[in-house]
Amino acid sequence: MALNALTPEFAAFLAAHLPEGTIREAEPRHLADPRGRWTGQAGPVALPRSVEEVASIVAACASASVGIVPWGGGTGLVGGQLMANGPLPLVLSLERMNRVRDIFPEENMLVAEAGCTLQQVQDAAAAAGRLFPLTLASQGSCTIGGNLATNAGGVNVIRYGNARSLCLGLEAVLADGTIWRGLTRLRKDNAGYDLRDLLIGAEGTLGVITAAALILHPRPAQNAAALIAVPHPTAALTLLSIAQEQLPGMVSAFELISGMSLQFLAETLPEVRQPFAEPSPWLVLVDLGLPERLEAEQALIRLYETGAAKGLALDAILAQNETQRAQFWTLRENIPTANRRIGAVSSHDISLPLSEIPAFIPAAQKALGDIAPFRVNCFGHLGDGNLHFNVFPPKGGHKDDHADQREAVKRLVHDMVASLGGSVAAEHGVGRFKTADITRYADPGKLAAMRAVKAALDPAGILNPGAVLAG
Amino acid sequence: MALNALTPEFAAFLAAHLPEGTIREAEPRHLADPRGRWTGQAGPVALPRSVEEVASIVAACASASVGIVPWGGGTGLVGGQLMANGPLPLVLSLERMNRVRDIFPEENMLVAEAGCTLQQVQDAAAAAGRLFPLTLASQGSCTIGGNLATNAGGVNVIRYGNARSLCLGLEAVLADGTIWRGLTRLRKDNAGYDLRDLLIGAEGTLGVITAAALILHPRPAQNAAALIAVPHPTAALTLLSIAQEQLPGMVSAFELISGMSLQFLAETLPEVRQPFAEPSPWLVLVDLGLPERLEAEQALIRLYETGAAKGLALDAILAQNETQRAQFWTLRENIPTANRRIGAVSSHDISLPLSEIPAFIPAAQKALGDIAPFRVNCFGHLGDGNLHFNVFPPKGGHKDDHADQREAVKRLVHDMVASLGGSVAAEHGVGRFKTADITRYADPGKLAAMRAVKAALDPAGILNPGAVLAG
Known part of the structure; x- marks a missing residue:
């Protein structure tokens, strides 16, 4: 079914039926790809402030067969948040739905609207003495709605899982404008199909996430980090296995860094301090979150010494304090910056x-x-x-x-x-940059099932047209 | 679309196209409800030995519009594994697909066929020095396929999640006989919709799970358990919160047991030893899995003493050894038996x-x-x-x-x-006993989406007819 381009008349119709200021001209940020490959088409953006407003926008677009591109923080790297061509769509930004609606520290959960930045969610959790462990370099600008729509990962997946693992339930608007109110506080609920996990990772093509019930964790009593020089990735993998045996459930991050990463940093960001005097072929950055009774430094020394005895670890630097731990992470987080410069x-x-x-x-x-x-x-x-x-x-x-x-x-x-x-x-x-890869590499049975689900939940194809499954 | 009853001619057709012994008369166990409320209709059962055989059975049933009732271990409590009425279906038992196909201890995963019992999966993990943490009273007879189809829970969900959290990927047969080969070893994969989690918990109504890639965990270096008498459920909840702060990520189970449970045990199973001389209004059974450097007994004493100081804990018995820890669990697991006798x-x-x-x-x-x-x-x-x-x-x-x-x-x-x-x-x-509850209590948006997904993935309605969504 062909979509219609969004017309000025339709934009005016939407504007007339929504509070003033809801329909505006899209700003450059609403149309930008962080890596600069594609640019979205100039046109209107909708900035609803409630799920009901989202629902009426989606229902109107469904009636008019106008495409919708949901927009979170614009930090996606695969073009899921912009349409460079095709019939002009409505950009639907969740940025004004940015309240933390509820927090239940004793239940280790909170309810956040989709437009909250990841940082905002982390801060709300911290203020309640809890941890929201999803951690990405873009956390100051990416939104929790986008994190869930893309099932974002980041550096703490090894311990806490990806965005999907941190979500109890969703509020979302389906393709006909129906609101699904699924903001459950339940840890266990087997009442029917898993619509939550179907929308998570669907990149806005099966529904627009407007709010989420998120899982919080206890804050570890202490953190500790080390940079360990290793001879090759096999050594890093074995060291990881030793770390998980010595410290089960306490390894919060285990990042591999190539010698080339350090070289790129030296070339483009000389102000970032190189950790070791001798260049190492590979590094790992290990970050621990520990209960109070364990000796953090001893745990890391023990890990290093076990590794060194087996020839798996060449050298190590233990963070002596939080400042140094932050420096290790700055090193890691500057790698993408160096890459962009190269x-x-x-x-x-x-x-x-x-x-x-x-x-x-x-x-x-x-x-x-x-x-x-x-x-x-x-x-x-x-x-x-x-x-x-x-x-x-x-x-x-x-x-x-x-x-x-x-x-x-x-x-x-x-x-x-x-x-x-x-x-x-x-x-x-997948966004729009990798749809051909999905067609090439996905299991044919899965692909057929995906197409059937998309046709069932969005028969007119208005939700993020061309993302995940190319037309 | 009306289904056809399975005829002797169709059974003969299936038998002629499958290896000898694949199509048989269903045994009583294939038709039984553990609580004795319903009984399945006498008829044939298929016992395929490969995913290809499952696929050809499903394709034949799709052509003939004959319903299929997938059968694992028959331990379900909501009638999902039997049809007491309606057009006679084919019972499709996965019991002969019971191999552990692969195990990768260093990747903490294994691949098991759907008909493996949960015990068999646990044993295979243990033999490789790993833990498959899903734990249910019926683990000797329930199958991993059934566990996934129902997203089973059990006593270790608090630490390790339910069946869904322990699965990386699936092999399954979709309603038209298509095989989805999704037995991934990947921890992170955002290539398209989450078909895995859609099939998990769908109780065989969207596809027949034939094998699963399962997540293993390191075995805790030591376990420790205590029975703690508490004055009321509020105290138990606060104690849980303290336990999770003192021992983050180490609480493997935290079971609430009412005084009435103990009374029922005394009435019907006097041989089960009562833990406390004085009857307690409520108990919790807390089970810990700890790294080697922590003092298990001290951790439990500290938890009890913290609770006692706040009036949350009245008394406690620490398991002195594995035998006593097993006794605590026997007490817990006998509660359903006592209930059945009452x-x-x-x-x-x-x-x-x-x-x-x-x-x-x-x-x-x-x-x-x-x-x-x-x-x-x-x-x-x-x-x-x-x-x-x-x-x-x-x-x-x-x-x-x-x-x-x-x-x-x-x-x-x-x-x-x-x-x-x-x-x-x-x-x-949900099975068949609770379909009316779903209709009554589910969010209307979710229910509509569920119906759309079911119609998309099983348009003829042959997969487990009447389960989850009543006709």
Whole structure:
């Protein structure tokens, strides 16, 4: 079914039926891709302040067969939040639905509207003596609605799971304007199909999330972090396994950092202090959250010494205080900044079965070498099997020199990942940039079921047209 | 669309196209309800040995519009595994698909076929030095396929989540006979809609689960358990909160047991040793899994002493060894047996927001008293807000004396639960016994979405007809 372009008349109709200021011209931020590849079409944005307003907007768009692009914080990396072409859609920003509606510290949960930033949710939890563990570099601007729509990951997935694992229930508007009021405070509820998890990760194509019941955790009594130099990814994986045995349930993050990451930081951000005097081929950043009775520093020393005795750990720096722990994380979080400054030929958000990782990294690098002498910066969330395997021009080169190799690079990496049982959309989602990958790599049975579900829940195809499943 | 009854001719057709012995007469166990309320219709059962055989059976049934009732271990309590009426269906037992196909201890995962018993999965994990934490009284006979189809809960949900939280991916046969091969080893994968969680908890109405990729956990270095007498459920909740602060991530179970549970055990199972000399109004059974460096006994003593100082704990017995810990669990697991011997007027598998529990219990008891002087046995998984709130005749009475009050009792309890934001199908599922409750209590938007999904994925309605969503 063909969608209609949004007309000035329809925008005027919406404006007349909603409170003043709800329908406006979209600002550049509503149309931008953080990596600058695509730009959304200029047009109106709706800024509703209640689920009822969202419902009336969606119902009107359904009647008029006008597409809707839900918009959270605009930080998505796969183009899920913008339509560069096709019939002009309505951008539906949740930014004015930004209240924490309720908090129940004794139940370890809170209810937040979709437009709350992740930072705001973290702060509300902290103010109640609790932890909302989802942690992303973009937490100051990304929203919890977007986090859930994309099932965001980040650095604490190894301990607390991804966004899906932190959600009890949703309030959402379905494609015909029906409101689903599912903001449950229940930990267990098997009354029917799991609509929550179907909407989570659907990137706004099956419903518009307007609020969420979120799971909080106790704050660990103490945190401790170390940077450990390791000889190769296999050592990092074995060290992770030792850490999880020595400290079950206490490893909050276990990040792999390549020597290339440090080199890129040195090239582009010389003010970021290099941790070790000798360059290390690989690092891990391990972060622990511990109960009060455990000796944090001893636990890390023990981990390092166990690793060193087995040749798994070359050197280590223990954070002596919170400031130094923050410095370790600054190092980690500056890697994407350095990458942007170097300029990637192709970036890949992949996941692999854990034990396939050590062989994959050199094999993919070697195969890429047959195309050009690329530099690979591989880093990511080792405990989740989730790597950012990003391919850069040789030193001194520019990504534009390799524009015609980009597709071959992506194909090579993605084909290899798929052949090992991996995913080419691990934590950033599918958006519009990866819909062809889904068609190429998804199980045909799953793809057919996805199409059937989309047709059933959004028969006119108005919700985020072209995202996840291309038309 | 009307289904056709399974005919002898169709059974013969299936038998001719499948290996010998695949199509048989159903045994009584394939048609039985553990609580004896309903009985399935005599007819054939299919016992396939591979996903391909399941696919050809489902495709044949789809062509013939014959219903399929997937069957795991037959332990479901809500009639999801049997059809007492309607056009004769094919019972599809997964019992011969009972291999653990693969195990990756270093990845903390294994792949098990749907017909593996839960015990078998636990044993395979233990043999690899790992823990599969799902724990149910029926684990010797229930199957992992059934556990996933019903999103089973049990006693360790507070720490490890329910069946859904322990599954990475599925292999399943969809309603047209398509095989979905989704046995991923990935921890992070956002490539499309969450078909896994849609099938989990759908009770066989959207697809037949044939195998699952399951998450394993490290085995805690040590376990420790205590029975703590508490004055009332509010004290138990506060004690839980203290336990989670003192021992974050280490509370494996926190079970509430009413004084009535102990009284029922004394009446019907006098051989089960009563823990305390003085009858206590309420007990909690707390089970810890700890890292090696923590002093288990000290941790429990500290918890008790903190509770006692606040008037939350009246008395406590610490398990001195594994035998005594097992005795505590035997006490807990015998409560349903005692209940069966007394004979319930109505049993309720409910969940509530945690902080609503203390007020709910006396309020529901009081309201029930206006119908008859019932005895209520309330016990369950306090940390999950999941109570088994079961209503029994007065001492010396018989459940049959109250048969005409049964519906009113159920309605009263369920209405009160729903008014507090609770669920009337917390961990046993909906099956066929609770479909009217879903219609009554579910959010209308969710119900409409569920119907749309069912129609999309099983347009002929052959998968477990009448379960979850009544015709």
